[in-house]
Amino acid sequence: MTTKSAFYDKLNADLDALRAKGQLRSEFELATPQGAEITLTDGTKLLNLCSNNYLGMGNNPEVIEAAHGALDRYGYGVAAGRMLCGTQDVHRRLQRVIADFVGLEDALLYNSCYDANGGLFEVLTGENDAIISDALNHASIIDGVRLSKAKRYRYASCDMDELEQSLKKADAECSGIKLIITDGVFSMDGLVAPLDNICDLADKYDALVAVDDSHGTGVVGATGRGSHEHCGVMDRVDIITGTLGKAIGGAAGGFTAARACVVEKLRQTSRTYIFSNAVPPSIAAGAIKAFELAGEGGNARTALLEKTSYFRAGMRAAGFTIGGEGHPIVPVMTGADDVTFGLFKEVFANGLLVIPMTFPVVPRGQGRIRVQISAVHETTHLDRAIEIFTEAGRKTGVI
Ligand SMILES: Cc1ncc(COP(=O)(O)O)c(C=O)c1O
Structure with missing residues:
Protein backbone atom coordinates (compact mmCIF):
# COMPACT_ATOMS: atom_id res chain seq x y z
CA MET A 1 0.00 0.00 0.00
CA THR A 2 1.33 3.48 -0.85
CA THR A 3 1.58 5.66 2.23
CA LYS A 4 0.24 9.20 2.18
CA SER A 5 3.72 10.59 2.59
CA ALA A 6 5.02 8.51 -0.36
CA PHE A 7 2.07 9.70 -2.43
CA TYR A 8 2.89 13.38 -1.76
CA ASP A 9 6.63 12.73 -2.31
CA LYS A 10 5.82 11.23 -5.72
CA LEU A 11 3.70 14.24 -6.73
CA ASN A 12 6.48 16.63 -5.71
CA ALA A 13 9.08 14.54 -7.56
CA ASP A 14 6.90 14.58 -10.73
CA LEU A 15 6.57 18.36 -10.52
CA ASP A 16 10.31 18.79 -9.85
CA ALA A 17 11.07 16.70 -12.93
CA LEU A 18 8.85 18.93 -15.07
CA ARG A 19 10.45 22.04 -13.53
CA ALA A 20 13.94 20.69 -14.26
CA LYS A 21 12.98 20.15 -17.92
CA GLY A 22 11.54 23.68 -18.10
CA GLN A 23 8.12 22.20 -18.82
CA LEU A 24 6.25 23.37 -15.76
CA ARG A 25 3.54 25.60 -17.11
CA SER A 26 2.53 28.76 -15.32
CA GLU A 27 -0.24 31.26 -15.93
CA PHE A 28 0.14 34.87 -16.90
CA GLU A 29 -1.75 37.01 -14.41
CA LEU A 30 -3.63 39.79 -16.17
CA ALA A 31 -4.55 43.01 -14.40
CA THR A 32 -6.62 44.30 -17.32
CA PRO A 33 -9.62 43.09 -19.34
CA GLN A 34 -9.14 41.03 -22.48
CA GLY A 35 -7.93 43.17 -25.41
CA ALA A 36 -5.24 43.79 -27.99
CA GLU A 37 -2.99 45.27 -25.32
CA ILE A 38 -2.92 43.85 -21.83
CA THR A 39 -0.99 44.49 -18.64
CA LEU A 40 0.14 41.79 -16.24
CA THR A 41 -0.07 42.27 -12.48
CA ASP A 42 3.73 42.80 -12.39
CA GLY A 43 3.25 45.80 -14.70
CA THR A 44 4.48 44.08 -17.90
CA LYS A 45 2.64 45.46 -20.94
CA LEU A 46 2.05 42.99 -23.76
CA LEU A 47 0.59 42.89 -27.21
CA ASN A 48 -1.90 40.03 -26.97
CA LEU A 49 -2.24 37.66 -29.91
CA CYS A 50 -3.25 34.51 -28.08
CA SER A 51 -6.84 34.76 -26.91
CA ASN A 52 -9.95 33.19 -28.42
CA ASN A 53 -11.58 36.62 -28.31
CA TYR A 54 -12.13 36.41 -32.07
CA LEU A 55 -14.90 38.99 -32.35
CA GLY A 56 -13.64 41.15 -29.50
CA MET A 57 -16.71 40.47 -27.37
CA GLY A 58 -14.83 39.65 -24.18
CA ASN A 59 -14.92 43.33 -23.32
CA ASN A 60 -17.73 44.58 -25.54
CA GLY A 297 -21.64 41.28 -37.33
CA GLY A 298 -20.86 40.67 -40.97
CA ASN A 299 -18.55 43.65 -40.94
CA ALA A 300 -16.65 42.59 -37.83
CA ARG A 301 -16.19 39.09 -39.23
CA THR A 302 -15.12 40.34 -42.65
CA ALA A 303 -12.65 42.71 -41.00
CA LEU A 304 -11.37 39.84 -38.84
CA LEU A 305 -10.75 37.65 -41.87
CA GLU A 306 -9.07 40.54 -43.71
CA LYS A 307 -6.80 41.16 -40.70
CA THR A 308 -5.99 37.45 -40.63
CA SER A 309 -5.03 37.46 -44.34
CA TYR A 310 -2.95 40.59 -43.77
CA PHE A 311 -1.06 38.95 -40.90
CA ARG A 312 -0.55 35.66 -42.76
CA ALA A 313 0.77 37.50 -45.84
CA GLY A 314 3.13 39.67 -43.75
CA MET A 315 4.53 36.66 -41.91
CA ARG A 316 4.99 34.67 -45.12
CA ALA A 317 6.73 37.66 -46.74
CA ALA A 318 9.08 37.74 -43.73
CA GLY A 319 10.00 34.12 -44.47
CA PHE A 320 7.96 32.20 -41.90
CA THR A 321 6.13 28.97 -42.69
CA ILE A 322 2.48 29.44 -41.82
CA GLY A 323 -0.02 26.61 -41.41
CA GLY A 324 -3.80 26.47 -41.78
CA GLU A 325 -5.99 28.65 -43.95
CA GLY A 326 -9.08 30.81 -43.69
CA HIS A 327 -9.29 31.03 -39.90
CA PRO A 328 -7.86 33.54 -37.37
CA ILE A 329 -5.81 30.74 -35.80
CA VAL A 330 -2.42 31.24 -37.45
CA PRO A 331 0.20 28.57 -36.66
CA VAL A 332 3.77 29.81 -37.12
CA MET A 333 5.62 26.56 -37.74
CA THR A 334 8.86 26.09 -35.82
CA GLY A 335 9.53 22.32 -35.68
CA ALA A 336 11.74 21.20 -32.81
CA ASP A 337 10.85 22.06 -29.21
CA ASP A 338 14.00 24.08 -28.51
CA VAL A 339 13.39 26.19 -31.63
CA THR A 340 9.77 26.75 -30.62
CA PHE A 341 10.66 27.80 -27.07
CA GLY A 342 13.59 29.88 -28.35
CA LEU A 343 11.35 31.91 -30.65
CA PHE A 344 8.65 32.19 -28.00
CA LYS A 345 11.08 33.55 -25.37
CA GLU A 346 12.48 36.09 -27.80
CA VAL A 347 9.11 37.47 -28.93
CA PHE A 348 7.85 37.51 -25.32
CA ALA A 349 10.91 39.47 -24.21
CA ASN A 350 9.95 42.02 -26.86
CA GLY A 351 6.40 42.41 -25.60
CA LEU A 352 4.40 39.93 -27.68
CA LEU A 353 2.20 37.32 -26.01
CA VAL A 354 1.66 34.22 -28.15
CA ILE A 355 1.66 30.57 -27.12
CA PRO A 356 4.26 27.89 -27.97
CA MET A 357 2.74 24.50 -28.81
CA THR A 358 4.96 21.45 -28.51
CA PHE A 359 4.61 17.67 -28.14
CA PRO A 360 2.30 16.13 -26.89
CA VAL A 361 -0.16 18.92 -27.79
CA VAL A 362 1.04 18.68 -31.42
CA PRO A 363 2.91 15.79 -33.12
CA ARG A 364 6.61 15.48 -32.23
CA GLY A 365 8.78 17.72 -34.43
CA GLN A 366 5.80 19.84 -35.52
CA GLY A 367 6.13 22.54 -32.87
CA ARG A 368 4.59 25.90 -33.58
CA ILE A 369 3.71 29.25 -32.11
CA ARG A 370 -0.02 29.66 -32.22
CA VAL A 371 -1.13 33.18 -33.06
CA GLN A 372 -4.79 34.16 -32.84
CA ILE A 373 -6.08 37.26 -34.56
CA SER A 374 -8.98 39.19 -33.09
CA ALA A 375 -11.34 41.90 -34.32
CA VAL A 376 -9.79 44.17 -31.66
CA HIS A 377 -6.40 44.16 -33.43
CA GLU A 378 -5.60 47.27 -35.45
CA THR A 379 -3.20 47.14 -38.39
CA THR A 380 -0.61 48.83 -36.16
CA HIS A 381 -0.82 45.88 -33.70
CA LEU A 382 -0.34 43.39 -36.51
CA ASP A 383 2.56 45.34 -38.03
CA ARG A 384 4.22 45.47 -34.63
CA ALA A 385 3.72 41.71 -34.14
CA ILE A 386 5.21 40.95 -37.58
CA GLU A 387 8.17 43.22 -36.77
CA ILE A 388 8.79 41.50 -33.41
CA PHE A 389 8.48 38.05 -35.03
CA THR A 390 10.83 39.03 -37.84
CA GLU A 391 13.56 40.32 -35.53
CA ALA A 392 13.19 37.32 -33.22
CA GLY A 393 13.04 34.91 -36.16
CA ARG A 394 16.32 36.25 -37.54
CA LYS A 395 17.99 36.17 -34.12
CA THR A 396 16.95 32.57 -33.43
CA GLY A 397 17.55 31.32 -36.95
CA VAL A 398 13.91 30.43 -37.66
CA ILE A 399 14.02 32.62 -40.77
C1 LIG B 1 -12.63 22.25 -29.92
C2 LIG B 1 -12.93 22.58 -28.48
N1 LIG B 1 -13.91 21.92 -27.86
C3 LIG B 1 -14.22 22.19 -26.57
C4 LIG B 1 -13.54 23.13 -25.85
C5 LIG B 1 -13.92 23.39 -24.44
O1 LIG B 1 -14.73 24.53 -24.37
P1 LIG B 1 -15.11 25.15 -22.97
O2 LIG B 1 -14.02 26.13 -22.64
O3 LIG B 1 -16.44 25.79 -23.15
O4 LIG B 1 -15.17 24.02 -21.99
C6 LIG B 1 -12.52 23.86 -26.47
C7 LIG B 1 -11.76 24.87 -25.70
O5 LIG B 1 -10.57 24.92 -25.66
C8 LIG B 1 -12.19 23.56 -27.82
O6 LIG B 1 -11.20 24.22 -28.44
Whole structure:
Protein backbone atom coordinates (compact mmCIF):
# COMPACT_ATOMS: atom_id res chain seq x y z
CA MET A 1 0.00 0.00 0.00
CA THR A 2 1.33 3.48 -0.85
CA THR A 3 1.58 5.66 2.23
CA LYS A 4 0.24 9.20 2.18
CA SER A 5 3.72 10.59 2.59
CA ALA A 6 5.02 8.51 -0.36
CA PHE A 7 2.07 9.70 -2.43
CA TYR A 8 2.89 13.38 -1.76
CA ASP A 9 6.63 12.73 -2.31
CA LYS A 10 5.82 11.23 -5.72
CA LEU A 11 3.70 14.24 -6.73
CA ASN A 12 6.48 16.63 -5.71
CA ALA A 13 9.08 14.54 -7.56
CA ASP A 14 6.90 14.58 -10.73
CA LEU A 15 6.57 18.36 -10.52
CA ASP A 16 10.31 18.79 -9.85
CA ALA A 17 11.07 16.70 -12.93
CA LEU A 18 8.85 18.93 -15.07
CA ARG A 19 10.45 22.04 -13.53
CA ALA A 20 13.94 20.69 -14.26
CA LYS A 21 12.98 20.15 -17.92
CA GLY A 22 11.54 23.68 -18.10
CA GLN A 23 8.12 22.20 -18.82
CA LEU A 24 6.25 23.37 -15.76
CA ARG A 25 3.54 25.60 -17.11
CA SER A 26 2.53 28.76 -15.32
CA GLU A 27 -0.24 31.26 -15.93
CA PHE A 28 0.14 34.87 -16.90
CA GLU A 29 -1.75 37.01 -14.41
CA LEU A 30 -3.63 39.79 -16.17
CA ALA A 31 -4.55 43.01 -14.40
CA THR A 32 -6.62 44.30 -17.32
CA PRO A 33 -9.62 43.09 -19.34
CA GLN A 34 -9.14 41.03 -22.48
CA GLY A 35 -7.93 43.17 -25.41
CA ALA A 36 -5.24 43.79 -27.99
CA GLU A 37 -2.99 45.27 -25.32
CA ILE A 38 -2.92 43.85 -21.83
CA THR A 39 -0.99 44.49 -18.64
CA LEU A 40 0.14 41.79 -16.24
CA THR A 41 -0.07 42.27 -12.48
CA ASP A 42 3.73 42.80 -12.39
CA GLY A 43 3.25 45.80 -14.70
CA THR A 44 4.48 44.08 -17.90
CA LYS A 45 2.64 45.46 -20.94
CA LEU A 46 2.05 42.99 -23.76
CA LEU A 47 0.59 42.89 -27.21
CA ASN A 48 -1.90 40.03 -26.97
CA LEU A 49 -2.24 37.66 -29.91
CA CYS A 50 -3.25 34.51 -28.08
CA SER A 51 -6.84 34.76 -26.91
CA ASN A 52 -9.95 33.19 -28.42
CA ASN A 53 -11.58 36.62 -28.31
CA TYR A 54 -12.13 36.41 -32.07
CA LEU A 55 -14.90 38.99 -32.35
CA GLY A 56 -13.64 41.15 -29.50
CA MET A 57 -16.71 40.47 -27.37
CA GLY A 58 -14.83 39.65 -24.18
CA ASN A 59 -14.92 43.33 -23.32
CA ASN A 60 -17.73 44.58 -25.54
CA PRO A 61 -19.83 47.35 -23.87
CA GLU A 62 -23.16 46.01 -25.21
CA VAL A 63 -22.44 42.50 -23.92
CA ILE A 64 -21.37 43.91 -20.55
CA GLU A 65 -24.53 46.02 -20.36
CA ALA A 66 -26.74 43.01 -21.11
CA ALA A 67 -24.96 41.00 -18.40
CA HIS A 68 -25.34 43.88 -15.91
CA GLY A 69 -29.05 44.07 -16.64
CA ALA A 70 -29.50 40.36 -15.93
CA LEU A 71 -27.40 40.61 -12.77
CA ASP A 72 -29.76 43.29 -11.46
CA ARG A 73 -32.89 41.46 -12.58
CA TYR A 74 -32.10 37.82 -11.72
CA GLY A 75 -29.38 38.10 -9.08
CA TYR A 76 -25.93 36.58 -8.95
CA GLY A 77 -26.54 32.84 -9.12
CA VAL A 78 -29.41 30.37 -9.24
CA ALA A 79 -27.91 27.93 -6.72
CA ALA A 80 -29.58 24.98 -8.43
CA GLY A 81 -29.22 22.67 -11.37
CA ARG A 82 -31.49 23.32 -14.34
CA MET A 83 -33.82 20.45 -13.39
CA LEU A 84 -34.25 21.67 -9.82
CA CYS A 85 -35.16 25.36 -9.80
CA GLY A 86 -32.24 26.63 -11.86
CA THR A 87 -34.02 27.36 -15.15
CA GLN A 88 -34.92 30.99 -15.77
CA ASP A 89 -36.50 32.43 -18.86
CA VAL A 90 -33.10 33.79 -19.86
CA HIS A 91 -31.69 30.23 -20.10
CA ARG A 92 -34.55 29.11 -22.32
CA ARG A 93 -34.23 32.21 -24.50
CA LEU A 94 -30.54 31.56 -24.96
CA GLN A 95 -31.22 27.96 -26.02
CA ARG A 96 -33.64 29.21 -28.67
CA VAL A 97 -31.11 31.77 -29.88
CA ILE A 98 -28.38 29.09 -30.13
CA ALA A 99 -30.60 26.67 -32.07
CA ASP A 100 -31.67 29.39 -34.51
CA PHE A 101 -28.10 30.61 -34.95
CA VAL A 102 -26.67 27.24 -35.88
CA GLY A 103 -29.80 26.20 -37.79
CA LEU A 104 -30.88 23.16 -35.78
CA GLU A 105 -34.21 22.40 -34.09
CA ASP A 106 -33.28 22.83 -30.45
CA ALA A 107 -30.35 23.34 -28.12
CA LEU A 108 -29.32 22.57 -24.55
CA LEU A 109 -27.14 24.88 -22.49
CA TYR A 110 -24.24 23.43 -20.48
CA ASN A 111 -21.68 25.09 -18.23
CA SER A 112 -18.99 24.57 -20.84
CA CYS A 113 -18.40 22.79 -24.11
CA TYR A 114 -16.24 20.37 -22.12
CA ASP A 115 -19.45 19.42 -20.32
CA ALA A 116 -21.47 19.34 -23.56
CA ASN A 117 -19.01 16.84 -25.05
CA GLY A 118 -18.69 14.99 -21.74
CA GLY A 119 -22.43 14.45 -21.57
CA LEU A 120 -23.13 13.60 -25.21
CA PHE A 121 -21.80 10.23 -26.31
CA GLU A 122 -22.81 8.14 -23.31
CA VAL A 123 -26.40 9.25 -23.82
CA LEU A 124 -26.62 8.64 -27.56
CA THR A 125 -24.55 5.49 -28.03
CA GLY A 126 -24.32 2.09 -26.39
CA GLU A 127 -22.33 -1.11 -26.78
CA ASN A 128 -23.71 -2.04 -30.21
CA ASP A 129 -22.92 1.37 -31.66
CA ALA A 130 -19.80 2.84 -33.27
CA ILE A 131 -18.15 6.21 -32.68
CA ILE A 132 -15.75 7.26 -35.43
CA SER A 133 -13.50 10.07 -34.25
CA ASP A 134 -10.92 12.32 -35.94
CA ALA A 135 -7.47 11.69 -34.42
CA LEU A 136 -6.97 15.39 -33.64
CA ASN A 137 -10.27 15.91 -31.86
CA HIS A 138 -10.30 18.05 -28.73
CA ALA A 139 -9.62 16.47 -25.32
CA SER A 140 -13.23 16.99 -24.26
CA ILE A 141 -14.42 14.81 -27.14
CA ILE A 142 -11.89 12.12 -26.30
CA ASP A 143 -13.02 12.13 -22.66
CA GLY A 144 -16.70 12.16 -23.62
CA VAL A 145 -16.24 9.25 -26.02
CA ARG A 146 -14.47 7.26 -23.27
CA LEU A 147 -17.65 7.40 -21.20
CA SER A 148 -19.63 5.61 -23.91
CA LYS A 149 -19.72 1.84 -24.24
CA ALA A 150 -19.73 2.16 -28.03
CA LYS A 151 -16.94 0.65 -30.11
CA ARG A 152 -14.41 3.34 -31.03
CA TYR A 153 -12.69 3.98 -34.35
CA ARG A 154 -10.10 6.69 -35.02
CA TYR A 155 -9.15 8.09 -38.41
CA ALA A 156 -6.11 10.23 -39.28
CA SER A 157 -7.15 13.86 -39.14
CA CYS A 158 -9.33 14.85 -42.11
CA ASP A 159 -8.29 11.69 -43.99
CA MET A 160 -11.41 10.69 -45.91
CA ASP A 161 -9.98 7.33 -47.02
CA GLU A 162 -9.35 6.33 -43.44
CA LEU A 163 -12.78 7.62 -42.43
CA GLU A 164 -14.36 5.44 -45.10
CA GLN A 165 -12.34 2.40 -43.96
CA SER A 166 -13.51 3.02 -40.39
CA LEU A 167 -17.14 3.26 -41.53
CA LYS A 168 -16.81 -0.03 -43.39
CA LYS A 169 -15.21 -1.69 -40.35
CA ALA A 170 -17.91 -0.32 -38.09
CA ASP A 171 -20.56 -1.69 -40.44
CA ALA A 172 -18.95 -5.12 -40.24
CA GLU A 173 -18.42 -5.08 -36.48
CA CYS A 174 -21.39 -3.20 -35.01
CA SER A 175 -25.12 -3.64 -35.38
CA GLY A 176 -26.14 -0.20 -34.09
CA ILE A 177 -25.82 3.43 -35.15
CA LYS A 178 -22.59 4.94 -36.45
CA LEU A 179 -21.68 8.42 -35.24
CA ILE A 180 -18.86 10.47 -36.78
CA ILE A 181 -17.44 13.18 -34.53
CA THR A 182 -15.02 15.89 -35.62
CA ASP A 183 -13.83 19.30 -34.56
CA GLY A 184 -15.24 21.89 -36.97
CA VAL A 185 -11.99 23.86 -36.78
CA PHE A 186 -8.79 22.21 -35.55
CA SER A 187 -7.38 24.54 -32.96
CA MET A 188 -3.71 23.67 -33.44
CA ASP A 189 -3.86 24.11 -37.23
CA GLY A 190 -6.58 26.66 -37.96
CA LEU A 191 -8.02 24.23 -40.50
CA VAL A 192 -11.73 23.73 -41.14
CA ALA A 193 -12.73 20.05 -41.29
CA PRO A 194 -13.94 18.89 -44.76
CA LEU A 195 -17.53 18.61 -43.57
CA ASP A 196 -18.90 18.34 -47.12
CA ASN A 197 -16.88 15.16 -47.71
CA ILE A 198 -17.66 13.88 -44.24
CA CYS A 199 -21.40 14.36 -44.85
CA ASP A 200 -21.12 12.56 -48.21
CA LEU A 201 -19.55 9.56 -46.49
CA ALA A 202 -22.07 9.75 -43.67
CA ASP A 203 -24.88 9.60 -46.24
CA LYS A 204 -23.23 6.67 -48.03
CA TYR A 205 -22.91 4.67 -44.79
CA ASP A 206 -26.00 6.05 -43.03
CA ALA A 207 -24.07 7.59 -40.16
CA LEU A 208 -24.78 10.57 -37.90
CA VAL A 209 -22.44 13.58 -38.08
CA ALA A 210 -21.55 15.50 -34.94
CA VAL A 211 -19.31 18.59 -35.02
CA ASP A 212 -17.64 20.42 -32.14
CA ASP A 213 -17.59 23.93 -33.56
CA SER A 214 -16.02 25.73 -30.62
CA HIS A 215 -13.63 27.66 -32.88
CA GLY A 216 -16.13 28.00 -35.73
CA THR A 217 -19.30 29.44 -34.21
CA GLY A 218 -19.47 33.16 -34.98
CA VAL A 219 -16.20 33.04 -36.92
CA VAL A 220 -16.51 31.06 -40.16
CA GLY A 221 -19.23 30.74 -42.78
CA ALA A 222 -20.70 33.55 -44.89
CA THR A 223 -22.91 34.67 -41.97
CA GLY A 224 -20.75 33.28 -39.16
CA ARG A 225 -22.94 30.23 -38.43
CA GLY A 226 -19.88 28.03 -38.30
CA SER A 227 -17.93 25.40 -40.17
CA HIS A 228 -21.10 23.67 -41.47
CA GLU A 229 -22.04 26.92 -43.20
CA HIS A 230 -18.46 27.36 -44.44
CA CYS A 231 -18.63 23.88 -46.04
CA GLY A 232 -22.16 24.30 -47.42
CA VAL A 233 -23.70 21.55 -45.26
CA MET A 234 -25.89 23.52 -42.85
CA ASP A 235 -28.79 21.11 -43.30
CA ARG A 236 -26.70 17.91 -43.24
CA VAL A 237 -24.99 17.97 -39.84
CA ASP A 238 -26.94 16.21 -37.08
CA ILE A 239 -25.36 17.56 -33.91
CA ILE A 240 -23.31 20.65 -33.12
CA THR A 241 -21.57 21.28 -29.82
CA GLY A 242 -19.93 24.60 -29.11
CA THR A 243 -18.67 27.04 -26.53
CA LEU A 244 -19.69 30.48 -25.35
CA GLY A 245 -16.13 30.96 -24.12
CA LYS A 246 -14.54 32.08 -27.38
CA ALA A 247 -16.11 34.23 -30.14
CA ILE A 248 -19.52 34.38 -28.47
CA GLY A 249 -18.72 36.63 -25.52
CA GLY A 250 -15.80 34.65 -24.17
CA ALA A 251 -17.25 34.19 -20.67
CA ALA A 252 -18.44 30.63 -20.11
CA GLY A 253 -21.01 28.09 -21.19
CA GLY A 254 -21.41 25.48 -23.86
CA PHE A 255 -24.19 23.89 -25.83
CA THR A 256 -25.40 20.95 -27.83
CA ALA A 257 -27.74 21.70 -30.73
CA ALA A 258 -29.60 18.96 -32.61
CA ARG A 259 -33.05 17.65 -33.47
CA ALA A 260 -35.60 18.21 -30.69
CA CYS A 261 -35.68 14.51 -29.76
CA VAL A 262 -31.91 14.43 -29.26
CA VAL A 263 -32.01 17.55 -27.09
CA GLU A 264 -34.89 16.16 -25.02
CA LYS A 265 -33.04 12.88 -24.51
CA LEU A 266 -29.97 14.85 -23.33
CA ARG A 267 -32.10 16.98 -21.02
CA GLN A 268 -33.47 13.82 -19.43
CA THR A 269 -30.25 11.83 -19.13
CA SER A 270 -27.07 13.83 -19.78
CA ARG A 271 -25.16 13.67 -16.50
CA THR A 272 -23.06 16.82 -17.03
CA TYR A 273 -26.30 18.72 -17.60
CA ILE A 274 -28.36 17.27 -14.78
CA PHE A 275 -25.76 17.07 -12.03
CA SER A 276 -24.27 20.54 -12.38
CA ASN A 277 -25.36 24.05 -11.45
CA ALA A 278 -26.99 26.29 -14.08
CA VAL A 279 -24.99 28.90 -16.02
CA PRO A 280 -25.33 32.25 -14.16
CA PRO A 281 -28.12 34.40 -15.64
CA SER A 282 -25.80 37.34 -16.31
CA ILE A 283 -23.63 35.10 -18.51
CA ALA A 284 -26.70 33.75 -20.34
CA ALA A 285 -27.94 37.30 -21.03
CA GLY A 286 -24.49 38.39 -22.20
CA ALA A 287 -24.36 35.40 -24.55
CA ILE A 288 -27.77 36.30 -26.06
CA LYS A 289 -26.42 39.77 -26.86
CA ALA A 290 -23.19 38.24 -28.20
CA PHE A 291 -25.14 35.99 -30.60
CA GLU A 292 -27.15 39.02 -31.72
CA LEU A 293 -23.94 40.95 -32.45
CA ALA A 294 -22.34 37.92 -34.15
CA GLY A 295 -25.44 37.54 -36.35
CA GLU A 296 -25.39 41.19 -37.32
CA GLY A 297 -21.64 41.28 -37.33
CA GLY A 298 -20.86 40.67 -40.97
CA ASN A 299 -18.55 43.65 -40.94
CA ALA A 300 -16.65 42.59 -37.83
CA ARG A 301 -16.19 39.09 -39.23
CA THR A 302 -15.12 40.34 -42.65
CA ALA A 303 -12.65 42.71 -41.00
CA LEU A 304 -11.37 39.84 -38.84
CA LEU A 305 -10.75 37.65 -41.87
CA GLU A 306 -9.07 40.54 -43.71
CA LYS A 307 -6.80 41.16 -40.70
CA THR A 308 -5.99 37.45 -40.63
CA SER A 309 -5.03 37.46 -44.34
CA TYR A 310 -2.95 40.59 -43.77
CA PHE A 311 -1.06 38.95 -40.90
CA ARG A 312 -0.55 35.66 -42.76
CA ALA A 313 0.77 37.50 -45.84
CA GLY A 314 3.13 39.67 -43.75
CA MET A 315 4.53 36.66 -41.91
CA ARG A 316 4.99 34.67 -45.12
CA ALA A 317 6.73 37.66 -46.74
CA ALA A 318 9.08 37.74 -43.73
CA GLY A 319 10.00 34.12 -44.47
CA PHE A 320 7.96 32.20 -41.90
CA THR A 321 6.13 28.97 -42.69
CA ILE A 322 2.48 29.44 -41.82
CA GLY A 323 -0.02 26.61 -41.41
CA GLY A 324 -3.80 26.47 -41.78
CA GLU A 325 -5.99 28.65 -43.95
CA GLY A 326 -9.08 30.81 -43.69
CA HIS A 327 -9.29 31.03 -39.90
CA PRO A 328 -7.86 33.54 -37.37
CA ILE A 329 -5.81 30.74 -35.80
CA VAL A 330 -2.42 31.24 -37.45
CA PRO A 331 0.20 28.57 -36.66
CA VAL A 332 3.77 29.81 -37.12
CA MET A 333 5.62 26.56 -37.74
CA THR A 334 8.86 26.09 -35.82
CA GLY A 335 9.53 22.32 -35.68
CA ALA A 336 11.74 21.20 -32.81
CA ASP A 337 10.85 22.06 -29.21
CA ASP A 338 14.00 24.08 -28.51
CA VAL A 339 13.39 26.19 -31.63
CA THR A 340 9.77 26.75 -30.62
CA PHE A 341 10.66 27.80 -27.07
CA GLY A 342 13.59 29.88 -28.35
CA LEU A 343 11.35 31.91 -30.65
CA PHE A 344 8.65 32.19 -28.00
CA LYS A 345 11.08 33.55 -25.37
CA GLU A 346 12.48 36.09 -27.80
CA VAL A 347 9.11 37.47 -28.93
CA PHE A 348 7.85 37.51 -25.32
CA ALA A 349 10.91 39.47 -24.21
CA ASN A 350 9.95 42.02 -26.86
CA GLY A 351 6.40 42.41 -25.60
CA LEU A 352 4.40 39.93 -27.68
CA LEU A 353 2.20 37.32 -26.01
CA VAL A 354 1.66 34.22 -28.15
CA ILE A 355 1.66 30.57 -27.12
CA PRO A 356 4.26 27.89 -27.97
CA MET A 357 2.74 24.50 -28.81
CA THR A 358 4.96 21.45 -28.51
CA PHE A 359 4.61 17.67 -28.14
CA PRO A 360 2.30 16.13 -26.89
CA VAL A 361 -0.16 18.92 -27.79
CA VAL A 362 1.04 18.68 -31.42
CA PRO A 363 2.91 15.79 -33.12
CA ARG A 364 6.61 15.48 -32.23
CA GLY A 365 8.78 17.72 -34.43
CA GLN A 366 5.80 19.84 -35.52
CA GLY A 367 6.13 22.54 -32.87
CA ARG A 368 4.59 25.90 -33.58
CA ILE A 369 3.71 29.25 -32.11
CA ARG A 370 -0.02 29.66 -32.22
CA VAL A 371 -1.13 33.18 -33.06
CA GLN A 372 -4.79 34.16 -32.84
CA ILE A 373 -6.08 37.26 -34.56
CA SER A 374 -8.98 39.19 -33.09
CA ALA A 375 -11.34 41.90 -34.32
CA VAL A 376 -9.79 44.17 -31.66
CA HIS A 377 -6.40 44.16 -33.43
CA GLU A 378 -5.60 47.27 -35.45
CA THR A 379 -3.20 47.14 -38.39
CA THR A 380 -0.61 48.83 -36.16
CA HIS A 381 -0.82 45.88 -33.70
CA LEU A 382 -0.34 43.39 -36.51
CA ASP A 383 2.56 45.34 -38.03
CA ARG A 384 4.22 45.47 -34.63
CA ALA A 385 3.72 41.71 -34.14
CA ILE A 386 5.21 40.95 -37.58
CA GLU A 387 8.17 43.22 -36.77
CA ILE A 388 8.79 41.50 -33.41
CA PHE A 389 8.48 38.05 -35.03
CA THR A 390 10.83 39.03 -37.84
CA GLU A 391 13.56 40.32 -35.53
CA ALA A 392 13.19 37.32 -33.22
CA GLY A 393 13.04 34.91 -36.16
CA ARG A 394 16.32 36.25 -37.54
CA LYS A 395 17.99 36.17 -34.12
CA THR A 396 16.95 32.57 -33.43
CA GLY A 397 17.55 31.32 -36.95
CA VAL A 398 13.91 30.43 -37.66
CA ILE A 399 14.02 32.62 -40.77
C1 LIG B 1 -12.63 22.25 -29.92
C2 LIG B 1 -12.93 22.58 -28.48
N1 LIG B 1 -13.91 21.92 -27.86
C3 LIG B 1 -14.22 22.19 -26.57
C4 LIG B 1 -13.54 23.13 -25.85
C5 LIG B 1 -13.92 23.39 -24.44
O1 LIG B 1 -14.73 24.53 -24.37
P1 LIG B 1 -15.11 25.15 -22.97
O2 LIG B 1 -14.02 26.13 -22.64
O3 LIG B 1 -16.44 25.79 -23.15
O4 LIG B 1 -15.17 24.02 -21.99
C6 LIG B 1 -12.52 23.86 -26.47
C7 LIG B 1 -11.76 24.87 -25.70
O5 LIG B 1 -10.57 24.92 -25.66
C8 LIG B 1 -12.19 23.56 -27.82
O6 LIG B 1 -11.20 24.22 -28.44
